[in-house]
Every structure is written in C-alpha cells, then in structure tokens.
Amino acid sequence: MSHFGRAGPPDISDTFSLLILNISFRTSADDLFPLFDKYGKVVDIFIPRDRRTGESRGFAFVRYKYADEAQEAVDKLDGRTVDGREIAVQFAKYGPNAERIHQGRIIEKSPRPGLRSRSRSPSRSRFRDDYHRDRDYRRRSRSRSSDRYRSRERHLRYRSRSRSISPGYERGRGRRRYGYDERRRSRSLESLSPRRSLTPRRSPSPRGRSPYGRSHYRRSPTPRSLSPGDCRSYSRSPISNN
DNA sequence: GTTGAGCGTT
Secondary structure (H helix, E strand, C coil): CCCCCCCCCCCCCCCEEEEEECCCCCCCHHHHHHHHHHHCCEEEEECCECCCCCCECCCEEEEECCHHHHHHHHHHHCCCEECCEECEEEECCECCCCCEEECCEECCCCCCCCCHHHHCCHHHHHHHHHHHHHHHHHHHCCCCCHHHHHHHHHHHHHHHHHCCCCCCCCCCCCCCCCCCCHHHHHHHHHHHHHHHHCCCCCCCCCCCCCCCCCCCCCCCCCCCCCCHHHHHHHHHHHHHHC
C-alpha cells in the first residue's frame, strides 16, 4: 500500500534521505517500497523523472524516519540487484532545495518560506548558488542521447494523442508520485508545442553559420589543409594511372 | 522496446 500520492514532501525535518542509484527506468516507488520498508519506517519515496518524457531518471530517494534504519538499509540494500540492475544505496548529500545533508538529514536551517531569502547572507547565497550551478551544469551535460529521446518522445506523444496510454502496471498498485498526468502532459504539449517549442528552437536566419559551413559536411578540423586540388588529384591519381 | 552519469517533487 502506497501513500506516496500526495503533492510535495510530507515531512523532511526529521527524516533521513537515501539516494538510490542505478535503478531501472521502469522501477517504481512501489517496487522499492517493500524492499526498503523491511529495514525500517519508510516515510516517503520519490523518484525524479524527466519533465518531458515523464519517465524515471534512474535514481530514487527513500526517506526513512530513523537514521539507524536508514543505515541498515544502506548496508543491506546497497549492491542489491533490483529489477535486473544492481542498485546503489547511499545517503543523500543534497536536499530538495540544495541544502547540505549530513547522512541523509538536512543540516541546514529549516526551509521556512519568506524567512530564508531575507535572513540569508550574501556569502551564503553565493555558496548555495554555487551548488545550484554545479547541479545545473551536471544535469545539462547529462544529455547524451538526445536524439534518441526526441524520437522516443515523439513516439509517445503520437501514441498518447492517438490513443490513451493505459499502463497496466499502474492500476491496482496505487498512484506513485505521478503528478503529471498523461492527459495533462499531452494537452500541455499540444498547447505548448506551437507556441514555445518551435519558436526558440528554430533559427530563422542562418546568420551565425559560415557561408560554406553548411555545405561542408566533413568534420575535418583543418579543411584548408586538405586542398580540393590535392584531394582531387588523389582521387584522380588511380584514374590517371589507369 | 529503446539509454545508464548522477542528488529530489507542489
């Protein structure tokens, strides 16, 4: 039974967060819950997922009520094969607001709305901004298989538009942390596609490109070193010889 | 059906 359906974290003041790495993309919170609940009181399980595709990013956060139970889970479940993949369980180092975490618990001041932005020192804000920048940089450099994501995303979009997605594993198991509904996602994409997705993406004027940059499909770093005449004579050499 | 470094949501 999963109670991880409400919005937002329930209570992170006295919880210990564990970071679960290397989980399968199809592993859900309900799959992790019985595994981690055996070693202690699991308060919440959260699996970050991609904004566009809505799929799992490959890691999860399991919040325990007590530190010793969390440590027990780390010791027992670290290296365990779950869903065909060897997961890595460790204490979280960064909180949801980029707070520093000591052994899964937030050691920064409690996140009080309206108070932290004012009582925050400039130097501290800079420090926190450094964390934010680091995370942003790493996340941005994470996009390696973008082309694959694109085609897959388009495929899912078309499927969701053509026919409603009916994931068989979702029914009967309770809603995990699926705030983004498929219907809302498709609607959002439909209204956002012709407005925002196309406008900033396409470049109407090929101003930044070199006049021969588009014609040159070769990725040679020194296109001038290889003169066309040289290349031509090389290719003409065997012909001329014959 | 599809990939695989990493630290999080309303």
